[in-house]
Amino acid sequence: MIGPSASAAELIAHLETLRSEENVAGMARFGIVTETALGISNPDLQKIARSVKKNHARALELWAGDIREARMLALYTAEPTKLTPAEARRWAEDFNSWEIVDCAADLFVEARLDDLIPQFAADNREFVRRTAFAMIAGAAVHRKQDSDEILLAWLPLIEAHSADPRNFVRKAVNWALRNIGKRSRACHTPALALAERLAASPGKTARWIGKDAIRELTNGKVIGRLK
Template sequence: MIGPSSDATELIAHLETLRSEENIVGMARFGIATNRALGIPNPDVKAVARQAKKDHARARQLWRSDIREARLLALFTSEPKQLTADDARNWANDFNSWEIVDCAADLFVEARLDELVSEFAADEREFVRRAAFAMISGAAVHRKKEPDAAILAWMPLIEAHSGDPRNFVRKAVNWALRSIGKRNLACHAPALALARTLAESPDKTARWIGKDAGRELTGEKLLARLR
């Protein structure tokens, strides 16, 4: 029986009992790194996290296991108030999948490690750079009380990296731009303006980001919601 007193070794042993070879094959089709995966769906990992409760020291140990599900469990059971920028940097060094990146970005946003956004954006590693824009998107969506100016301050980063053609970066840059534009009317106008600028760019990737974001930001349902 697992619970709040379970250590990292016990939790990993429990995760091993949930292994699914069939799911591992399916995950690979979605671009998830499976060389150290057990094939456990995220809702099931979250169910384990609810039983295990939060424990930041244990989360660090789980992360070091290099097992996909143990690292997800680390992210789900870490304590945001105890997460340091150095913790986040160390974990980012191990990023090898968009899935892990996006879950980590949610945690980093909750921990308010905003100083890492520009740092990660400047990093040439594909998944670390993706983390920057996943964080921007997460902040735009989840920080309802954040001043819009703080969210809009990240727009130059979106423009600066709109030409990165790598799949997991360009999709995250696009995601960040769309999330800012969908936040409210005050953010919509500058986001749409940038989308239209990028849509006219001579750069193929920037054009794709601009056109794709522009389509969503001019959708009737979105405009009706924002008004």
């Protein structure tokens, strides 16, 4: 079993031995970019990550390997306390898949790189902009110690980009709005108000975001769980 002392090169060589063309074909059906994929599932990559432990310098080398699984392993084994905004921005230059974006967003949230959210949102590239709203969605769930006001401060950014019709952006904007609204009763009212405003918008994308958010935020089970 490969262990914590493994180098990036040794890990990549190990990943190559696990290649599955059948799995690569299956990934493509879920919209995962497979040009550099080896076909290793994320649960299996997470098992490898647990066995090799976190190592930030090695994670940077893994990312440079330009292989889907090596990059996912980089995200799983990077050290949030060592990740710099410059490194996160550099990785974002390579984002080409919703899967990579959503995994990276979790890491960026844990690293508390919130200052990157407006920067990523201002970037017109689809997957970079998605990162901003995936980070907001993740923070609403995972950063339980943050005040509600921190999350509510992102509502204007959500509204500002609610007209972006690209699939992976509009879904992330919707995701961010729904997660803020489900966070607490204090968040629910302003998030629902924004959803209603978007639902009445003349723009097709904003209307879809608003109506979909309203459907979830007015669900009885969701309201019952709010504190």
